[in-house]
Amino acid sequence: MMPNNKTQIKELLQRGVEHIFDREHLEKRLLSGKKLRIKYGIDPTGPSIHLGRAASLWKLRDFQDTGHKAVIILGDFTVRIGDASDKQAMRRIPTRQESEEYAKKYQNQLAKILDLHRAEIRYNSEWLSCLRADELLGLAEHFTAQQMVQRRNFKERWEAGRPIGLQETFYPLLQGLDSKAVKADLEIGGSDQLFNLQIGREVQRLYRQEPQDIMTLRMLVGTDGRKMSTSWGNFITVLDSPKDQLGKIMALKDELLGEYLELCSRLPASEIMRLRNLLAAKRVNPIEVKLLLGQKIVELYHGTKAAAAAAKEFERVFRQKRMPSDMRKFKARQKRMNLTDLLVETKCAISKSEARRVIQQKGVKIDGVVHDDWKEEVALKSGAVLKVGKKKFVKIAI
Amino acid sequence: MMPNNKTQIKELLQRGVEHIFDREHLEKRLLSGKKLRIKYGIDPTGPSIHLGRAASLWKLRDFQDTGHKAVIILGDFTVRIGDASDKQAMRRIPTRQESEEYAKKYQNQLAKILDLHRAEIRYNSEWLSCLRADELLGLAEHFTAQQMVQRRNFKERWEAGRPIGLQETFYPLLQGLDSKAVKADLEIGGSDQLFNLQIGREVQRLYRQEPQDIMTLRMLVGTDGRKMSTSWGNFITVLDSPKDQLGKIMALKDELLGEYLELCSRLPASEIMRLRNLLAAKRVNPIEVKLLLGQKIVELYHGTKAAAAAAKEFERVFRQKRMPSDMRKFKARQKRMNLTDLLVETKCAISKSEARRVIQQKGVKIDGVVHDDWKEEVALKSGAVLKVGKKKFVKIAI
Numbered sequence: 001m002m003p004n005n006k007t008q009i010k011e012l013l014q015r016g017v018e019h020i021f022d023r024e025h026l027e028k029r030l031l032s033g034k035k036l037r038i039k040y041g042i043d044p045t046g047p048s049i050h051l052g053r054a055a056s057l058w059k060l061r062d063f064q065d066t067g068h069k070a071v072i073i074l075g076d077f078t079v080r081i082g083d084a085s086d087k088q089a090m091r092r093i094p095t096r097q098e099s100e101e102y103a104k105k106y107q108n109q110l111a112k113i114l115d116l117h118r119a120e121i122r123y124n125s126e127w128l129s130c131l132r133a134d135e136l137l138g139l140a141e142h143f144t145a146q147q148m149v150q151r152r153n154f155k156e157r158w159e160a161g162r163p164i165g166l167q168e169t170f171y172p173l174l175q176g177l178d179s180k181a182v183k184a185d186l187e188i189g190g191s192d193q194l195f196n197l198q199i200g201r202e203v204q205r206l207y208r209q210e211p212q213d214i215m216t217l218r219m220l221v222g223t224d225g226r227k228m229s230t231s232w233g234n235f236i237t238v239l240d241s242p243k244d245q246l247g248k249i250m251a252l253k254d255e256l257l258g259e260y261l262e263l264c265s266r267l268p269a270s271e272i273m274r275l276r277n278l279l280a281a282k283r284v285n286p287i288e289v290k291l292l293l294g295q296k297i298v299e300l301y302h303g304t305k306a307a308a309a310a311a312k313e314f315e316r317v318f319r320q321k322r323m324p325s326d327m328r329k330f331k332a333r334q335k336r337m338n339l340t341d342l343l344v345e346t347k348c349a350i351s352k353s354e355a356r357r358v359i360q361q362k363g364v365k366i367d368g369v370v371h372d373d374w375k376e377e378v379a380l381k382s383g384a385v386l387k388v389g390k391k392k393f394v395k396i397a398i
Numbered sequence: 399m400m401p402n403n404k405t406q407i408k409e410l411l412q413r414g415v416e417h418i419f420d421r422e423h424l425e426k427r428l429l430s431g432k433k434l435r436i437k438y439g440i441d442p443t444g445p446s447i448h449l450g451r452a453a454s455l456w457k458l459r460d461f462q463d464t465g466h467k468a469v470i471i472l473g474d475f476t477v478r479i480g481d482a483s484d485k486q487a488m489r490r491i492p493t494r495q496e497s498e499e500y501a502k503k504y505q506n507q508l509a510k511i512l513d514l515h516r517a518e519i520r521y522n523s524e525w526l527s528c529l530r531a532d533e534l535l536g537l538a539e540h541f542t543a544q545q546m547v548q549r550r551n552f553k554e555r556w557e558a559g560r561p562i563g564l565q566e567t568f569y570p571l572l573q574g575l576d577s578k579a580v581k582a583d584l585e586i587g588g589s590d591q592l593f594n595l596q597i598g599r600e601v602q603r604l605y606r607q608e609p610q611d612i613m614t615l616r617m618l619v620g621t622d623g624r625k626m627s628t629s630w631g632n633f634i635t636v637l638d639s640p641k642d643q644l645g646k647i648m649a650l651k652d653e654l655l656g657e658y659l660e661l662c663s664r665l666p667a668s669e670i671m672r673l674r675n676l677l678a679a680k681r682v683n684p685i686e687v688k689l690l691l692g693q694k695i696v697e698l699y700h701g702t703k704a705a706a707a708a709a710k711e712f713e714r715v716f717r718q719k720r721m722p723s724d725m726r727k728f729k730a731r732q733k734r735m736n737l738t739d740l741l742v743e744t745k746c747a748i749s750k751s752e753a754r755r756v757i758q759q760k761g762v763k764i765d766g767v768v769h770d771d772w773k774e775e776v777a778l779k780s781g782a783v784l785k786v787g788k789k790k791f792v793k794i795a796i
Contacts, residue, residue: 140565167538
């Protein structure tokens with residue numbers, strides 16, 4: 001079913017989208033009912049797809065669902081050149097074996113998002129490995145070194161004196177040759193792909209093809225608000241376990257909730273708007289919304305059962321372990337005192353014998369550490385938390 | 399005959415040479431008597447070879463004469479990429495037809511300098527036209543964009559905001575692939591080739607070849623002391639007519655004589671030293687040395703007879719037309735006067751009748767313009783030169 005409906009097209013061109021060119025041209029084509037070839041390229045640089053990339057793939061899925069052709073380019077050739085779009089430095093180039101393994105793993109992940117039976121999957125070595133230097137250099141004549149180096153990421157590296165591989169400056173041309181090879185009508189990419197996608201238009205034009213329209217999605221930042229980075233572990237991948245996916249969403253910074261709902265869930269726009277409004281009015285606890293979002297994400301990649309199980313487990317472990325926000329305070333008179341006396345004085349036990357019993361049953365923790373000797377003289381620190389049984393918490397002050 | 403003689407080798411490594419690397423390695427090889435493969439590359443970018451390039455070719459000839467193998471690369475592939483070494487801006491790329499014509503014309507010119515029967519002439523399309531992009535990009539990984547752009551000529555263009563073709567940054571790699579293809583032991587080039595020649599060493603090393611030694615010759619400046627430029631017409635080519643070659647040398651700036659003797663003539667070093675000393679001591683008129691140099695150059699490219707004829711013609715036309723440096727002055731009392739009276743008053747004629755006769759015979763010129771009407775009232779300007787017959791010159795003052 002083609003989206004002959006203006007509202008549907010509007011949603012397609014709006015949700016999560018940062019930039020479209022040529023918007024008018026694309027809208028007209030979508031309204032015309034023509035079946036478009038929609039390209040999305042992935043270089044298999046690592047084992048898994050993160051939710052930022054997944055957002056672009058879900059957009060592609062939306063196009064599939066409205067009757068267009070998804071054309072996935074697996075960059076088994078370009079991966080060896082290296083795309084500088086999201087790089088601050090020259091990167092290690094994966095070996096051929098590694099990238100073949102990654103490419104295989106990608107297909108399994110893609111299957112979680114796209115309808116692969118209806119998609120066209122192409123490896124770009126198909127046309128790039130037999131490309132002659134002659135043709136590539138002839139193409140390069142139409143571009144300047146300045147143009148390639150002055151793009152945002154190179155510029156930063158240039159100014160910081162960090163090396164830019166000579167081959168990297170040719171990357172956008174190769175990506176453009178992909179568009180030409182598959183005769184793309186539209187290319188979708190992350191926000192950092194804008195430059196490459198535009199070069200793709202130029203390359204197609206030089207080969208006398210109608211230039212593709214281009215659509216970039218907003219950049220998904222890491223769960224801590226910084227750029228996603230392996231070293232910070234602040235991103236979620238399609239392959240993460242249900243527990244990890246949910247856990248990372250629960251640790252999400254509150255102010256990122258709206259953006260994550262839009263880019264990472266399939267909740268309808270109207271529902272997201274409702275949640276955003278509730279959050280803004282503080283009429284819902286962000287934790288509840290995170291739990292919903294986390295479940296929705298686990299559902300997408302591991303199914304409904306796994307999502308329910310993960311949510312239940314979360315309730316059990318996290319909620320029950322949570323310390324009350326209205327914890328009692330106890331002002332200690334000495335820096336050291338007997339553990340049994342401490343329990344009685346803090347009113348965590350009604351008698352020394354009850355105190356001894358709960359201590360011996362390992363029901364007493366100070367800052368999470370079990371203390372099971374009722375004769376112990378414990379050292380008290382300001383801010384330490386005494387926990388007795390499941391529910392009694394006391395904060396120590398000196 | 400190999401130059402087993404240290405003096406010969408010293409001259410080979412010294413005359414006109416700006417830079418050698420690795421000097422020690424090269425000296426050792428030359429002394430060993432090994433027959434070296436000596437590469438010189440020319441991109442057929444124009445119809446003729448100028449004397450600056452010819453200097454490198456004569457150096458190559460010296461190596462031929464001492465038993466080494468000259469390997470000439472005609473850059474029919476690279477000419478379409480464009481070498482930035484001596485360029486201040488992107489240049490027009492010659493068409494395939496043009497560069498084939500140039501290449502043919504070059505062979506005729508090369509024959510004036512080299513012993514082509516003993517030389518190996520290769521077109522670099524032989525190995526570059528079938529080069530795969532894959533291999534080129536793999537090679538590029540070993541170099542950085544900074545390295546390629548920060549070379550002298552690019553740097554100037556970069557800083558001036560003049561475009562650098564993306565393909566131009568790959569030129570040095572292609573030239574390096576030439577060195578690899580012909581297994582060069584030594585590459586000779588102009589001063590502006592230093593960067594490319596060094597990259598050639600790297601490329602050979604990456605292909606596990608012993609890196610070539612490199613030798614650059616000093617840059618020959620134009621006859622007016624500026625950089626050679628078609629628009630200034632300040633250079634001499636191998637194809638220029640004897641008259642033009644001699645004429646341009648006669649117009650050479652005096653201070654360039656020594657350098658032109660060394661780079662453009664085949665006079666022995668000792669003779670050049672003698673002439674330099676005479677010039678420095680002002681014991682010889684530079685014009686005489688220029689006439690000698692001019693004749694020697696014409697001899698090289700057009701033969702002894704043509705050289706003698708050109709010199710004779712020069713004597714006839716230039717010497718005889720030359721105005722004496724001790725010209726008489728004539729202080730005129732009026733701004734206009736009768737031409738016949740002028741000749742008598744300036745003592746260029748002993749009588750009015752002689753004056754009339756020489757005027758009617760078109761023997762009178764003012765500032766080079768014939769005046770043949772003895773009744774004419776001529777306008778006199780300060781500094782104008784009156785010439786009567788072949789030998790009488792008078793400078794007018796008002």
